[in-house]
Amino acid sequence: MNHQEALLASDIGAILGIIPSTKLEEDAVEYIESHESLAKAGYETEMVIKIAEAGCYTLKDEQGSEWLSASPSGFIFNGGIVEIVCREGNPPEFKPIYEQMHYYAKVQIKMHVTKTRFCHFYQWSRHGSKLMVIRYDEAWIGEYLPRLYEY
Numbered sequence: 614m615n616h617q618e619a620l621l622a623s624d625i626g627a628i629l630g631i632i633p634s635t636k637l638e639e640d641a642v643e644y645i646e647s648h649e650s651l652a653k654a655g656y657e658t659e660m661v662i663k664i665a666e667a668g669c670y671t672l673k674d675e676q677g678s679e680w681l682s683a684s685p686s687g688f689i690f691n692g693g694i695v696e697i698v699c700r701e702g703n704p705p706e707f708k709p710i711y712e713q714m715h716y717y718a719k720v721q722i723k724m725h726v727t728k729t730r731f732c733h734f735y736q737w738s739r740h741g742s743k744l745m746v747i748r749y750d751e752a753w754i755g756e757y758l759p760r761l762y763e764y
Contacts, residue, residue, distance in 0.1 A: 619671055620761060622683035622722040626715025628764055629757060648699045652737035653686070656697060659742065660733070662690055670726045674762070681761065683726035686735075695733040696720050705738035710745050717747070718757070724749045725758070 626632040664687035671679040685694035720732045
């Protein structure tokens with residue numbers, strides 16, 4: 614397969630049909646961007662650990678073309694990643710990741726691309742937060758990675 618452009622982990626839910634679109638409303642993007650540093654600080658305070666910057670990671674196909682890309686919120690202790698989601702509302706709605714399968718897909722791809730085994734899925738709002746630890750799911754990757762590769 615010749616990939617013209619790398620797929621982004623954030624687009625995986627839409628590609629797999631888990632959510633209809635990854636396009637966020639302008640207000641939502643502005644909210645996320647303006648609150649991300651507060652959310653990271655909240656995580657670091659609650660967990661008493663520092664998040665290391667992650668950058669962008671990619672997988673290459675047989676021809677050496679980058680085909681899958683992921684940018685976690687950061688790296689944490691013992692080889693894990695953190696994925697931070699900013700929520701609005703008072704009280705905020707913190708759903709389990711298994712009720713938000715587009716996020717489950719996103720963190721599985723991010724763990725696969727970064728070769729990590731767990732993710733702290735941290736939902737944050739000015740009014741509270743919720744942390745879930747998500748393990749790397751080899752069965753999920755085995756089922757969905759070939760479908761993504763063919764996309």
